[in-house]
Each structure stands twice: as structure tokens, then as C-alpha cells.
């Protein structure tokens with residue numbers, strides 16, 4: 001299977017502070033990968049580097065073999081990698097369907113100035129209808145985003161992320177702040193929308209991580225100390241020591 005996304009000795013410093021210190025990763029096409037690690041390990045920074053919000057100090061980031069480190073977010077998006085933005089890309093005053101239309105409009109290469117003619121754009125409408133159904137929000141089609149529940153908003157955020165048909169999808173803590181029931185539903189949704197795609201998630205909930213991922217990458221102090229199947233990660237003494245042991249102890253006392 002081909003490699004969809006690759007990090008090769010990636011470094012990122014902020015001033016004198018080294019945050020990502022030679023991170024390596026090779027995600028195969030169609031694989032679901034979760035990145036875990038202690039607070040401050042550099043997971044968000046790594047996401048920003050991949051999606052073009054930040055640029056590496058050194059090292060290579062490749063999307064399907066093409067170097068993308070240094071490209072801007074929309075250029076990375078155009079090459080087939082979409083990431084979620086924790087609800088910040090939802091227009092609160094627009095309805096669920098209008099938000100999806102907006103995302104489809106943009107991803108199909110139209111400009112927002114065409115908004116007034118939206119109703120007439122069949123491809124945009126069809127794409128939005130399809131995503132609406134996929135994310136299970138058909139009943140909330142004409143509800144303004146600000147009236148959606150938190151879990152519905154997060155589902156809409158996933159819908160916006162997938163609306164461009166990107167081959168590689170990155171989700172940033174997709175179940176953060178959810179109840180167990182909501183996070184189970186989110187997990188099912190993520191499984192469904194990621195069929196046939198390559199998925200990269202940063203997630204703190206170990207139930208979600210172990211229930212979703214084909215492979216888990218463990219980032220500690222800016223280095224990927226392990227990248228393996230969930231079973232092997234669970235049994236890896238280095239990971240136990242650096243991270244999972246602490247999480248399990250925390251869960252026992254919670």
C-alpha cells in the first residue's frame with residue numbers, strides 16, 4: 001500500500017525552544033492513525049505543521065510523495081488534505097445546510113461572492129445534501145448552527161472537513177468535551193466518514209483511540225517514540241513508562 005503522509009526528521013522550534021525534535025511518521029493510504037502523548041508533547045504543533053498553519057524549521061513533510069512543508073493551508077487542502085478546526089470554521093448564524101453548502105462551494109472552487117446564486121448551483125447542493133446525510137444531521141438541516149447541541153456542532157465540523165472529498169482527513173480531538181454516549185456516536189460517525197480515506201486524529205480519550213485506530217503514534221517531547229498497532233502500543237514498555245502508565249493510574253483514581 002502506498003504512503004499517504006510522511007514526516008521525515010521534522011523539527012520545529014519557537015525561538016530557542018525546540019518543540020518538535022526530529023519526528024518521523026509514515027501513514028499508509030487508508031490507514032486510521034491516532035496520535036497520543038502527554039500535554040505539551042507537540043501534537044497540535046505537528047498538526048499545524050502538516051496542515052500548513054506552521055512551517056517546519058527543518059525536515060520534510062510529504063503528501064502522497066509531494067513535499068508540502070512550507071505550503072500554505074489552502075495549498076495543502078487543494079492537494080487533498082483537510083483538517084478540522086474545532087468548530088471555529090462553523091458559521092453560527094447559518095443553518096446546518098448552509099454551512100455545508102459554504103464548505104462545498106469553497107471546495108468545488110467557487111468563491112463566497114457567489115453565495116447569492118448558491119441555490120442554483122446543483123453540484124454544491126448535491127454535495128451538501130450528501131454530507132448532511134452522512135453526518136446524520138438531516139433532521140437539523142434548517143437549524144441555525146448556534147442552536148445545535150455541542151455534539152451536533154462537532155458532527156457539522158466533521159461534515160465541513162470532509163465536504164471537499166479530501167483523501168487525507170485530520171481531526172483534532174473530535175470527542176473532547178463529550179459525554180460517553182456522545183463520544184460513542186462520534187466514534188461511529190468518524191468510522192463511517194473515514195471509510196476509504198486516510199485518517200489522522202489527535203485524541204486524549206483512550207477508549208476512542210483504541211477503538212478507532214489501526215495504528216497509534218506516541219509523541220513525547222516532540223519525538224515519535226513508537227508507531228505501531230494498538231496491541232503492540234499497549235504492550236510497549238517504553239510507552240507504558242512515558243505515557244500510558246500515567247494515564248491508566250489517573251483513570252483509576254478518577
Ligand SMILES: Nc1ncnc2c1ncn2[C@@H]1O[C@H](COP(=O)(O)OP(=O)(O)OP(=O)(O)O)[C@@H](O)[C@H]1O
Nearest residue numbers: 014015017019037038039040041042043044045046
Ligand atoms: N506559537 C508558539 N510559540 C511558542 N511556543 C509554542 C507555540 N505553540 C506551541 N508552543 C509550545 O509548544 C509546546 C507543545 O504544544 P502543543 O500544543 O503542540 O502540545 P500538545 O501535545 O498538543 O498539548 P495538549 O495535549 O495539551 O493539547 C507547548 O509547550 C507550547 O507552549
